[in-house]
Amino acid sequence: MTGLSLFGILILDREPLALQHLPGLMQVWLQDAGGFAAVGLLAYLIYTLTNSSDTSESTKLRMPFSTFMLLMAVISLICYSAFLALFIAGIGREEVRMQSDVYGAEALAYVPPALSLKLQPLLLSAGGFFALLGLGQPFVRDLFKLRFRRIYAIAKLSVKEAIRNRLFVVFLIFMGIFLFPVKWFLPNNKPEDEIRLTLDVTAFASTLLLLVPAVIISAFRIPDDIKQQTIYTIVTKPVERFEIVLGRFLGFGTLITIALGLMTLIGWVYITFGTTFDPKAIEESQRARVPLRGKIDFKSKKDDYTGVNVGREFEYRKYIAGSPTTSERALWKFDSIPANLADSSRPDVPCEFTFDIFRLTKGEENRGVDINVRIVTWQCGQEPPPADVRDGVWRWSDPVKQAAYDDKRAEIDEKLRKKEVGGPNAPPSLAYAKPETEAWKLADQLAEEFGFFEVGSVEVYDYHPATISIPPGLFRNARNGTPPEGTPRVTVYVKCLSGGQMLGMAQGDLYLMEGEKSFSENYFKNSFGLFCRALILVGIAVTLSTYLSGVISLLATLFLYISAYFSDHLRDVAMGQSTGGGPFESLTRLLQAQQPTAQLDQTATKSTIDIFDRFYQWVFRRYENIVPNIDAFSWTNYLKEGFNINAEYLLVNAIILLGYLLPWALLSYYLIRNREVAA
């Protein structure tokens, strides 16, 4: 029933962004991008209105001004004023969620934004929306003036220039080095880790070797054109200024696509057809599981039980205590069951899980801990034992049904013992039935009839995935009828049997296997994340280079991009969650040689420091708004741990990419228009 493998450990302390998060994302985008747009619109209007009479015609053309913009600005201002009034009055405020719904994940999890219908966020979004409309009006109007052939010509020129530069070629040659077997560079690794390590190294190398030349080329091209005056050959022609930016962006994008495509293809050939890999590594790594994930919960006979925190620094998991008589359970609730799980042609539905063992005693040498797994449908309700009862057995809500199940099970076991059913190789009991056997069919029928299946004891090792087989009949039972509101169709109960051991679990640690997809497909999907990151980098670099010099654009882009790797820290500082306080409080602590966790006296100095820190937090929040969320585009963990990268996630990636690049495009539109490039 069980199998051990080393893979399939995916830590989901950040929920991947999916379509369900889009409304929330859109609202946040309107607030953030709209906020910046509002400031830009205001500055723009002040500038154009104060310089309207004495400016030249060409300037007026570059700095168009319309009644629509003014109207939008006024509406936006009304929205923000209303927000300010509500903010001061404390009405309609949205509490910032710092904790995820994922039970185990506490302070570490990234919380995807949710749509809020409270007044304050709604007003902020509306203000942002109108500001964007106002600022975007000239941009949208000019979009219709764009001509593909001109953009194409500039893009083609960008590709040609970059190829002439040979920068990409050099980087591609370097990339070749990373495609040699990892064991040449890092000998004595675990054979089963080989492909995983190779994927890590190639992902790292691809990221470095793709992004560095991309940002260098993007940051320097427009400033170089201006410096070398080659831009005159373009701007003196009837070309829209924004076409230069768009052309450059598309040109570099094409180049990146070609380079990434090549690298991915070479990498895929190497990983798929490489002959030096250990067979165990191939067997384990080249997979793309399609998991069905449930929601975790912790229950025991105590009503307020929510799992135990054992004090590990990484607070991703919560723990249940092990004992044969414990009533503590971890539950995974599956609200919907896809039809393919209940398919009768399917021999079994694998349920995979990976737990953390926190040992309170040494336990037995070379042995993990034993767990009990009970899978029930909504038709087979379970109840914890009453608080005053010593045993920890969970009983069926319907004792009559339980008695019927027990009788039927005993009857089948008896027949199996006597070899009356189950064929000549019948196991002594249903507990030993294996898929694709006669006995398993009996288990399947029983599960379908009662909606109950239990694996008495499975040995699990620390951080080593194990698998049990569940009869598909159970899922047919689950899909039959409509469960009452709030009741999941299927619930998996996990109990730790080994005394003195704690079993740590998080939401992502147990899943049902819906099926498997192709590893190759997954490999290419993984590249999409990198492609998005490269486009973000190019977008920022091209935008900044419309106004800044090449070196400054490069540094600013890198600074922005690299700070995205410290997003957790940025978020902590921005939300005032950083240990030791904000920068001013930290400085005070340093000067006074105080511990970061020590409580500071509430003095006038402390209050002043708090004010400064709060201002700093505000600045940081604004900075955080413009830092790209590169974690949302990283799929290497899915690939190397053998999980399918859902197409939905990639679609959301593409939407986020567009959302992120749009404000930059708007900025570049205004910057390039106002740049004095012609003599």
Added chain:
Amino acid sequence: MANPFQKAVTRRKWLYFLLIIGLFTLSLFWRGKIQVPGSNEARAIYLNQLRRGGTDESAAPPPAPNAIAAAADWLYSRTIEQQAGVEALELRELEQGDPEITSTAMRLGTLGSRGFVITALWKAAIEKFKRNEWHEFEFLVRTVTRLQPNFTTPWIYQSWNLSYNVSVENDRLNDMYFYITRGIELLAEGERMNRKSPDMRYQIGFYYQNKFSVSDKVRTLSSLFQLSNIPHGERNPKLFRKEGQIDLAEFGEFAKKNPQLCRRLYDQLGYTRPEQIVQFLEDNQQVPSRFDKARNDRLLPPEQQFPTLPIKLPESGSAKALADRFRYTAMISPSETGDSFDAFLAAGSWYAYSMEPLPPTPADQLPAYSPKLEGVDRFRYRIPKSPMLVIFRQACPRVQTYRAERHTKEGWFDAQTRWYPDARADSEADRWFPAGSNVALETPSNSQIEWDRAYSLWSEHARLNGLRLSPEQIANLEREAQGVPDDYNLLNMDEEQLKLRGFTKRAADARMTLRTYYQQLPVTNIEWFLASSEAERDPIMIDARKKLLEAQQSDNAGNKIEAKRNYAEGISLYRQALRKYTSFHRNRQQKAEEDLYEIQAQLIRLLELDPEVDSLARKQGLAARAVIPGADEDTLRRTMAQTLASRVAGIMVTSLDPRVQSRAEELIRLAKTDPAIKEQYPAVEKGREALIESLVTEKEYKYLWEYVTEGAESDENRWVTKDIEKAVEQRLKGS
């Protein structure tokens, strides 16, 4: 004709030109690029050595022939190159250790931001550690250490992290073993880049010693270590399987070649059937190894081998003597390692290697605190950061003691020891060799040899470090130090300050020596190690250990009668050894007494279960209950059984004492001629056994169960003092 201004210009140009040439030439001398005329290079080098200290008088060059030559020598010795002593300072990267192109490329690749990159990687590594993402954690720590290869602390810190903190998070022992090996390999890699660090060498030795001797899972881990030393071709499980069955002939050959491994698996891990052993080999086929599986089991390059061993060993000085004992390098062939090669020998080799950069010991002199590299070549020697020098120096004897203990624990006692795998075979499936054969496995190493080596290493260590002063030496020192207070600050004063306080330097030094001696004795625990190794190598103790192991095995196998007999014989022999080695018995460590009491408790426990003792105890319990009606019957029975069992154990053990035996022989002989003897010892007529029992229960040897010698009924004269009895009882109750 040039005008005066032109002439002045020309003169000035010539002057500048000549000054440049002159200063440049002078700089060649000053830098040492051109030898000072009349000087001699050997004499100049010697002069610099004299300044640094640590010169070898025998290697002194002949003196300068005259004062001018001496002055030229002095001048030459002060040149930059000579003072720097390029070779001696060894400041160039190449002289720190093996060059490593990847790390150099990585360092260059950080483009001057190494500090920033290292900080970010270190932080990332901590995150990976928290998330149990071990392979990524390892990759990051390897990168961090390679980015700063000559900073030794990160190598030690991160290798510890891998070998201890990461490995312990793995339940499966081959995973645990893997990360122990990775930590050791990481540190060995660091050592290759830092050839002068005694600390790194010592730590590698310590990991081997510690992880394979005192860790929780030592039995499996040491077996996996042995697998690493067996070529793949010899332990390939396919070799031992033929048509679904175990090929006993092939398996037998394997067992004969690896008796220690097989016995450990059998005795300690319960792999009693050949099938189980082969399964163990199959489950652990992929352990890190010294051999290249793909190339016909050729030795891997030293940096890829596990166990990682030193490339070379010390070739001179006191460290060489240690290297002669622990002589295992990366080049050693598998035939020289064999089944008796264990982690302790690997540790010993690293320890011996770590002694190479240490300054010479105060050989045959008095003990001293850690020297400050005064009077020795400071470019050649290093003082380790930790542990304190005298403990650092005793690493080799310590690991030898561990090795000897391992042999004792595993039952390889002496040259006569044989192990019969089929002795306890219950069925055909349990047999390792064909029915009818009685094959015994033997191994060249045994505890007697190892304890003997341990004793000699400890003795030598004590001698070289002044840890074994004779009573005369101590008396002399006390005499010299008379009147000098034991004040550390005072003892460190210079001669003049001491004189002002009325003390001589000699007296202060004597006091300092005594102070050091009395501090180092407990710190090093040298007395215990010497006493235990001396006692354990003795044939009596070897016999005692043999008997006690047999007793334990019989007990486990359910053969209680044999177990009781063996326990009694073992305890008797153990007591004889204690009598012979009083310092072993009455050592401040008390371990010998604790062990004795535990073994006696085992015997008493067995006797309590004896049907005769039990029935007698019941009778006595009932009788006692008649006197005390309210007493609990079961408690009374248990108390009676304990008393009776203790008495029977006493008789069994003391009867075997040679003094009792010879006295019985003597009395039987005398009784034949002297009727008074029969009167005094009526049991003589009942036979030898009865006489012995009377001697140990009623007559002159009645004391022997509790006391070592007759007469003195003090706690000090007990085999086990009351305090220790209580402590052990508490412990046994707790367990």
